[in-house]
Amino acid sequence: MSSVTEVEMIANATGRKFTLAYTASSSEDFEAVENARNWARQKGYNIGSMCRDEPIACSLNVKHIAKWYNISIDEWPQIGAVLVSKNFRYGPISVYTFQ
Numbered sequence: 001m002s003s004v005t006e007v008e009m010i011a012n013a014t015g016r017k018f019t020l021a022y023t024a025s026s027s028e029d030f031e032a033v034e035n036a037r038n039w040a041r042q043k044g045y046n047i048g049s050m051c052r053d054e055p056i057a058c059s060l061n062v063k064h065i066a067k068w069y070n071i072s073i074d075e076w077p078q079i080g081a082v083l084v085s086k087n088f089r090y091g092p093i094s095v096y097t098f099q
Contacts, residue, residue, distance in 0.1 A: 006055055006068075007082050007096045014077045016098040021081070025091040032091030036083050040095060045081055056083040058095075 011018045024035040033056075037047050045058035048065030055068050058081040065071075071079070081097045 004084065004094075004096075007084065010076045010079060010082070011098060013073065014098070018096045018098050020094055021097040022095040023091075024093045024095075027090065029089055032093045033083065033085070033088045036093040036095050040081055040083065043081075047083075050088060053086055053088065058082065 007018050010016075022036060022039045024032040024039070026032040026035065033050070040047055040058050044060055046060070046063050046065060048057040048059075048071075049067045050056055051067040051069065057065050057068060057071055057079045059065055059078050060080045062075075062078050066075075079098065081095055083093055083095050085091060085093045
C-alpha cells in the first residue's frame, strides 16, 4: 500500500480532510527527514518513530507515538500529521496534515 493511500485511509476513517503541508528533499543522508521533522516540531507536533519506509505519525496531543504498524485504528483520530516517503534517506519527504 502506498503512503498516500494510507493517509487517505485515515482521513476517510476519521472523517477528516488532509493537505500536503510541506515537502523536503536532500542529497545528504537523512537530512530531508530531519528537515521534515523540524518543520513538524515547529508546528507543535510530537513525532513517532521511523521504521523502514513506513509513514511516521505525528500528534499534537500524544507524546509517545508508536511505529506506524503498531498504531491501532482507535488511535487514528489522534494523528494530526504524517510524514511519508518511499526513501527516508534522501527524500522527498511529504508531510500531510489532517483538518
